[in-house]
Amino acid sequence: xxxxxxxxxxxxxxxxxxxxxxxxxxxxxxxxxxxxxxxxxxxxxxxxxxxxxxxxxxxxxxxxxxxxxxxxxxxxxxxxxxxxxxxxxxxxxxxxxxxxxxxxxxxxxxxxxxxxxxxxxxxxxxxxxxxxxxxxxxxxxxxxxxxxxxxxxxxxxxxxxxxxxxxxxxxxxxxxxxxxxxxxxxxxxxxxxxxxxxxxxxxxxxxxxxxxxxxxxxxxxxxxxxxxxxxxxxxxxxxxxxxxxxxxxxxxxxxxxxxxxxxxxxxxxxxxxxxxxxxxxxxxxxxxxxxxxxxxxxxxxxxxxxxxxxxxxxxxxxxxxxxxxxx
Amino acid sequence: xxxxxxxxxxxxxxxxxxxxxxxxxxxxxxxxxxxxxxxxxxxxxxxxxxxxxxxxxxxxxxxxxxxxxxxxxxxxxxxxxxxxxxxxxxxxxxxxxxxxxxxxxxxxxxxxxxxxxxxxxxxxxxxxxxxxxxxxxxxxxxxxxxxxxxxxxxxxxxxxxxxxxxxxxxxxxxxxxxxxxxxxxxxxxxxxxxxxxxxxxxxxxxxxxxxxxxxxxxxxxxxxxxxxxxxxxxxxxxxxxxxxxxxxxxxxxxxxxxxxxxxxxxxxxxxxxxxxxxxxxxxxxxxxxxxxxxxxxxxxxxxxxxxxxxxxxxxxxxxxxxxxxxx
Numbered sequence: 001x002x003x004x005x006x007x008x009x010x011x012x013x014x015x016x017x018x019x020x021x022x023x024x025x026x027x028x029x030x031x032x033x034x035x036x037x038x039x040x041x042x043x044x045x046x047x048x049x050x051x052x053x054x055x056x057x058x059x060x061x062x063x064x065x066x067x068x069x070x071x072x073x074x075x076x077x078x079x080x081x082x083x084x085x086x087x088x089x090x091x092x093x094x095x096x097x098x099x100x101x102x103x104x105x106x107x108x109x110x111x112x113x114x115x116x117x118x119x120x121x122x123x124x125x126x127x128x129x130x131x132x133x134x135x136x137x138x139x140x141x142x143x144x145x146x147x148x149x150x151x152x153x154x155x156x157x158x159x160x161x162x163x164x165x166x167x168x169x170x171x172x173x174x175x176x177x178x179x180x181x182x183x184x185x186x187x188x189x190x191x192x193x194x195x196x197x198x199x200x201x202x203x204x205x206x207x208x209x210x211x212x213x214x215x216x217x218x219x220x221x222x223x224x225x226x227x228x229x230x231x232x233x234x235x236x237x238x239x240x241x242x243x244x245x246x247x248x249x250x251x252x253x254x255x256x257x258x259x260x261x262x263x264x265x266x267x268x269x270x271x272x273x274x275x276x277x278x279x280x281x282x283x284x285x286x287x288x289x290x291x292x293x294x295x296x297x298x299x300x301x302x303x304x305x306x307x308x309x310x311x312x313x314x315x316x317x318x319x320x321x322x323x324x325x326x327x
Numbered sequence: 328x329x330x331x332x333x334x335x336x337x338x339x340x341x342x343x344x345x346x347x348x349x350x351x352x353x354x355x356x357x358x359x360x361x362x363x364x365x366x367x368x369x370x371x372x373x374x375x376x377x378x379x380x381x382x383x384x385x386x387x388x389x390x391x392x393x394x395x396x397x398x399x400x401x402x403x404x405x406x407x408x409x410x411x412x413x414x415x416x417x418x419x420x421x422x423x424x425x426x427x428x429x430x431x432x433x434x435x436x437x438x439x440x441x442x443x444x445x446x447x448x449x450x451x452x453x454x455x456x457x458x459x460x461x462x463x464x465x466x467x468x469x470x471x472x473x474x475x476x477x478x479x480x481x482x483x484x485x486x487x488x489x490x491x492x493x494x495x496x497x498x499x500x501x502x503x504x505x506x507x508x509x510x511x512x513x514x515x516x517x518x519x520x521x522x523x524x525x526x527x528x529x530x531x532x533x534x535x536x537x538x539x540x541x542x543x544x545x546x547x548x549x550x551x552x553x554x555x556x557x558x559x560x561x562x563x564x565x566x567x568x569x570x571x572x573x574x575x576x577x578x579x580x581x582x583x584x585x586x587x588x589x590x591x592x593x594x595x596x597x598x599x600x601x602x603x604x605x606x607x608x609x610x611x612x613x614x615x616x617x618x619x620x621x622x623x624x625x626x627x628x629x630x631x632x633x634x635x636x637x638x639x640x641x642x643x644x645x646x647x648x649x650x651x652x653x654x
Binding site: 003014015017228258262286 | 329330331332333338341342344346348349382384385515516552554555556558578580584586588590592594596597609612613614619621622625626651652653
């Protein structure tokens, strides 16, 4: 294993220390590294709280700030955060208007956020994201997995929260954005969890995993390495077939951590041509490594069908470590 | 070789097509893929023009837009663009106030930008960046290499150009920012050039290259894999020893393309502790993969000593595909 780390047991805390040092104008760190929160809270605004296993950076802590999340709870690598983290974070950021949990659909995360909701003694709603069309159930999941589309939910709901929407309205909006969003991923290499010290799975030099999950969990099938065009064709067909919609969309090409921008833009080009065949027109775009799987090579594509409300939420100003515009 | 590509001979053009499709609100593509330019030019402003071999994305095309570059010329992977590209780009973006070339110090780039300057028949000045302290001469370089510090030069000079500074003033400012800037890199793996199909150099599973260049060219020496703290100590000592300055700085941790955010932030933490020992205080920060070497794992660190003018230039609004704030 080759990584820029010190002791494997301190990877998360040292990385978080660097993160808050680099972005101290936007965020602060809660006690015992339990959560990252917005430096300046907005009284009367519903607090948005997310979290999950680490290793997907910048998700979620990179999306804490004006126009997106109020707090994020980082678990150990690929491990759910614990209910006491969420309870402490909710306590820190709830200014009286309630708290919305945004949770990717993995059994550990859903269970722990549910427990936190029951124990916190606050007004809390939960949006579960499950945008991955690759498989119906998976290694850590009952139902579909929540993947890169979670960013879109956090952005659009974050904008509405900033505008003063109440907790019930935000819960409805979050569910609606999730339903308008589909993703699928492909891996060319495995990731390596620091504490494990070796790749999560074996993959031959001419193989790829179609429909891979963001923890390297299996997708639809292992296939021989294909061209970008062929990969894009299958991923877009799966997404468009499931969406059953035509029209304007947000199109998001996401790198898994080990794939450079040059390949992501080439995939954007390949997939945009496929979207056109299905009557889907990208009118908003995001390209970059935002929902990662440590050092895994590969990418996912995410399509969110746009209406006026979702477009307005996407375009709204945002000021976080990883996404910033209009401010 | 595992990459998200189609035909290796079309990697650059297909990636550029995706790039302009994704960022068509900011940029347009010149004829024959010769350059990327700002969609909206500002008459009377000095035009900033950069370029170099591809494979370092988002550098330079990702920095075209308000507050940074007016145009960027992409060469083939790790190959200088040709003078006709620069001449065509200068023709497209010069609104009468002259053109500033910003060129990383590699022999091919310097020669071709020089030739373009002679042939273009315009008022052109050139800033050469050479921020890499690792080696004095290198495989493609007489003198020090221009690496990630080039981003800082483009940002600060871009801001001054936007404010109306004239060509001579911008040339002076660019040289000054370059002199205030030092970088050094480390590689854990080689990159793989698509057309070559195999890693540029061999590196054992427990080795790393200290002082690597952004084309994978050799650095100071090959050493056994070290901890992040040890790597940071050597890189910061080399930079601080060369800068011979204390005080406030911009601190930039740059990923080479195959290294995830989690490790970059851990390196930020490790290196910030070393900077403190040398009396250098990061008051501005940038962390991400901005000046890459295709899929190489590793990172560089860059320090720019700040004064009021450089700080103001860094903080100024920018709206490009890869860097955006204040707009």
